[in-house]
Amino acid sequence: MKILVITLLLTELTVTYRCQLMQSYDYLFEPCIYQESNNTNEVICSGDGDLNLQTTFKIVDRRLPTPMKKFSRLYINNTALKILPENSFRDVTFDEIIIDGCKNLELLHEKSFTATNLITKSITFRNNQKLSNISVFDILSKFINLEEIYFFNNNIKHIPDEAFKPVIGPQVKLEFIQFYGKTIESIGNNPFAHLNNLKLLDISHTSIKTIGEKAFEFNTVSDNYLTIYLFGNNLLNETSFSVNSLSNIKRPVILEIEFMGKSWENPVYYREDILLPFLQSNPQNNLSMPFTPYIDCQDCRNYWLIIHQQCQQQLNHTLICNNRNQFNDPGNFIDCTV
Template sequence: MSRQLNKTDKMFQKFKLNNTAISELPENLFHDIAFNYIDIENAYNLRKIDTNIFNGINDTIEYLWIRNTPINDNIDDMNSNVFYAINSLKALQTLYISNTSIATIPDNAFQGIKYLNTIYLVNSVNNIGRHSFRTLRNIEVLDLSYNKLINISDEAFAIQDSPNDESLYIRLTNNTFGENALRKEIFDGLDRDVVIHIEGKKFGYLNETIFGHFLRQNSLNDIWFSSLDCNDCRNVWLISDFGSQVTRVMCSNGRYIKNWINFVGCVGYDQYINISISEIDFDYQPVNNTEFAINLNTSQISFSYTHQTI
């Protein structure tokens, strides 16, 4: 086919593969027939991609999608290492890998992909190595949702400083985590502003040792959580220590985390109340184990409130 086409006719928008019989894609597959978008989907027997599969079109592919295809990571095989193949794509901007057999993101997995800004590695990953994403200075979205994360190495999310002011969004939603997968050290080495989006049944509360360490690294770091249990006193540290920093957390009761109705009776609640409305004359007085009284006075308003918890 390449010989039958003129050079100007060898650039196409999209290549889509959903063949269920192919088990391996060889080197130099495309030769000099270039594509902007490669989409491999439902290739149920495809397990190997040659490291040099993209030879000849490395500078044209901007989008690579691999879905519902049992490709292995083959990290010990120089000839069919999927990450070596991906790193050859110098123009790559978006990488989407879902429901494959790629279980491990190795140390220093991504190298030299200057324009890569969005990565989805979902529904297959078990292990994340050290400095896997460190050189991706333009990365803006790193989605690692719906995985069974058994091991996350120290400095797994270390990212070099970005040339722009965009925050990096790291999504860890709806994952199953191994017993020791979440540790404060996994967030070491972050050299830019980061928002962690974390949801799931496991997270009725956020561990202060882990996520407090993350927030202390950078005053612009934030946590995105839409269903936090704000009756659980283990979460009160988020407002007592980081009330002015955490801006994306909502409670499971539908209230914003900084609503003063939340965390009543928790150690640290008084500190939060005093800090958040210290500019007015405010008096908070516990009445008994189930009631508290609030007396609030400003130059414009006088307010008294008694609340009884159930």
């Protein structure tokens, strides 16, 4: 009982000390601001004036005791910031980092982040119009406890070969990655090959034209499900996928695709050389085209779905013939032979 009372007193004293310290040092984070709400504490660096992160966080690092150097979130939204310099944050750490709307940000030093590499769980790069250097992937590979990454409307054009590498160890907690934005034009080989626990990969509304043979390939076989979203990519169509691009992923996959510009009059055709190996490579694989379910039931390129009836069970959408027949109606594919 005495131990419990002492523990509660120490906890109360720590909280009181923290509050007093933060109130006493309102200027500590200038020109950034510090705020607390709903059991979270956040550092916000915004505005359009000069922002010297090294100087700010050098002061924070020197004045705060170690237990108080951990924050829930860092939000950077500064339009004058051009470079995230080396060791910007010292030993200050954040559970979440959001870099948003920094319209002049061009470069992240390879050692921009140091201590927080071991702590941060979520990183978002959003609406940074000049951020184009692909070294950002090397930087992200150092965050050993990352769980989710968001790229949204930056200026990155290419997802490089082996984008995520075990620089200081495998990123076993990384489960979600999103790429969104028209500047993204291509995917290299094996960008996600080391992320054995990745659960959701969302590559949507990009300008990617082709999916290479090793775009989604992993290094090791796994029973972990991976969901891949390919929505709103205007330049992707049925011919965009390389042979084996979907059949060597080495884990069960739920693949959800939207082919833009398809309609009742201009339906999708299902490429046998791509989709049949994908569906046969793992009986747990599933394909979904929720926004473009229409299919030409007289186009012999789709006849393989009649021959391989079991593959229809792996489709998460209903095939809708544009002649208004049911897909397995004997009046379909009348001029097609094996």
